Amino acid sequence: MQSKLSDIELIEQTLAGNQSAYTDLVKRHQRFVFTLAMRFAKGREDAEEIAQDCFIKAYRSLASFQGQSKFSTWLYSIVYTTAMTFLRKKRVATDSIDDENIHIQIENHSGYDVNNVENKSKSFYLNQAIEQLLPDDAAIITLFYKGEQSLEEIGQAMGMEANTVKVKLFRARQRLKEKLERNLKHEVKELI
Amino acid sequence: MNNMEEKLWEYIDGRCTPDEQESIGALIAEDESIRLKYNQLLRFSQELSAMEIDEPPMAFTYNVMEAIRAEEAQKPLKASINKRIIMGIAAFFVLTIFALLVYAAAGIQWSSVNIISQIPSVSKLPEANNFITRPVIMGFMFFDVILGLFLADTYLRRKKSTKQL
Numbered sequence: 001m002q003s004k005l006s007d008i009e010l011i012e013q014t015l016a017g018n019q020s021a022y023t024d025l026v027k028r029h030q031r032f033v034f035t036l037a038m039r040f041a042k043g044r045e046d047a048e049e050i051a052q053d054c055f056i057k058a059y060r061s062l063a064s065f066q067g068q069s070k071f072s073t074w075l076y077s078i079v080y081t082t083a084m085t086f087l088r089k090k091r092v093a094t095d096s097i098d099d100e101n102i103h104i105q106i107e108n109h110s111g112y113d114v115n116n117v118e119n120k121s122k123s124f125y126l127n128q129a130i131e132q133l134l135p136d137d138a139a140i141i142t143l144f145y146k147g148e149q150s151l152e153e154i155g156q157a158m159g160m161e162a163n164t165v166k167v168k169l170f171r172a173r174q175r176l177k178e179k180l181e182r183n184l185k186h187e188v189k190e191l192i
Numbered sequence: 193m194n195n196m197e198e199k200l201w202e203y204i205d206g207r208c209t210p211d212e213q214e215s216i217g218a219l220i221a222e223d224e225s226i227r228l229k230y231n232q233l234l235r236f237s238q239e240l241s242a243m244e245i246d247e248p249p250m251a252f253t254y255n256v257m258e259a260i261r262a263e264e265a266q267k268p269l270k271a272s273i274n275k276r277i278i279m280g281i282a283a284f285f286v287l288t289i290f291a292l293l294v295y296a297a298a299g300i301q302w303s304s305v306n307i308i309s310q311i312p313s314v315s316k317l318p319e320a321n322n323f324i325t326r327p328v329i330m331g332f333m334f335f336d337v338i339l340g341l342f343l344a345d346t347y348l349r350r351k352k353s354t355k356q357l
Contacts, residue, residue, distance in 0.1 A: 019257065019264075026253050034248035048249060055256045056263070123243040145240040151207075170198055177236065 007071035039138035040083035050086050054079045076157040129179035137172035200230050204237050
């Protein structure tokens with residue numbers, strides 16, 4: 001059972017030495033932090049490593065959190081920088097989604113039949129298509145739709161201007177639609 | 193159409209001014225192609241809002257808190273090294289130097305007028321060659337190397353911990 005205290009109250013308690021308050025904060029935000037990490041890492045093990053690293057870093061720097069933004073926005077900025085460092089270290093290919101190799105992967109991955117499509121949820125296909133986007137596009141869509149973050153807050157977390165985020169969000173949604181059309185072909189009309 | 197799509201997204205996201213909202217609302221009501229596009233984008237937006245997010249492993253919270261506890265456990269030891277041991281060593285050196293100065297000052301005949309001329313006869317400095325032998329030099333060098341490695345290790349650890357933050 002998660003605490004009903006606000007993020008700020010939990011932070012104050014953590015800073016006063018109550019570690020169980022931080023456990024509640026982790027429980028509250030772990031799903032989204034993990035999902036966001038998945039947008040960059042594309043693998044559960046790596047995403048777990050990034051997410052864990054983020055919560056440890058956040059704990060270390062908790063005293064420096066001024067409360068000028070939402071705790072979630074501050075936490076997502078840590079996720080973003082940690083994930084970018086991770087990508088640089090791992091040298092993960094961040095090639096365009098139009099890359100020929102990725103096309104082949106997608107074609108193989110989406111080798112579906114009608115029954116298979118019916119059995120799987122819309123959410124599964126959306127997540128699958130998001131995974132095929134560039135990390136920044138995937139992160140912006142996830143932050144906007146699931147992170148309850150405004151364009152300004154996303155900009156703050158990702159170190160961009162709100163206007164840049166707006167343009168990127170528009171393009172990311174277009175690319176996502178293209179991915180879905182490519183992945184699901186005829187079924188996409190039911191989905192979007 | 194791209195421009196229209198952009199406007200429709202702003203309308204759906206609720207980022208329009210009241211005037212824009214009114215004009216786009218009127219366009220949706222009047223133009224069937226725009227209405228179709230709007231409905232398509234709205235459905236897509238609703239699907240995105242409703243999509244499920246990933247679930248981390250069961251032991252995720254436990255692992256995070258264990259890592260934090262392990263890090264916290266190291267802190268008191270570090271603090272005691274910094275405050276007590278280092279201050280103790282510093283106090284020992286300060287006291288030793290002070291005692292040596294007191295001892296040296298006690299041996300000087302302050303009443304003598306021509307103290308400078310007496311120094312060579314009073315202080316018989318020991319032969320340096322008796323002390324600076326090969327084992328002493330080797331020992332000194334070894335101590336320097338160890339001290340150098342210790343300082344380098346401390347510097348790198350500090351750099352690493354700063355980077356992690």
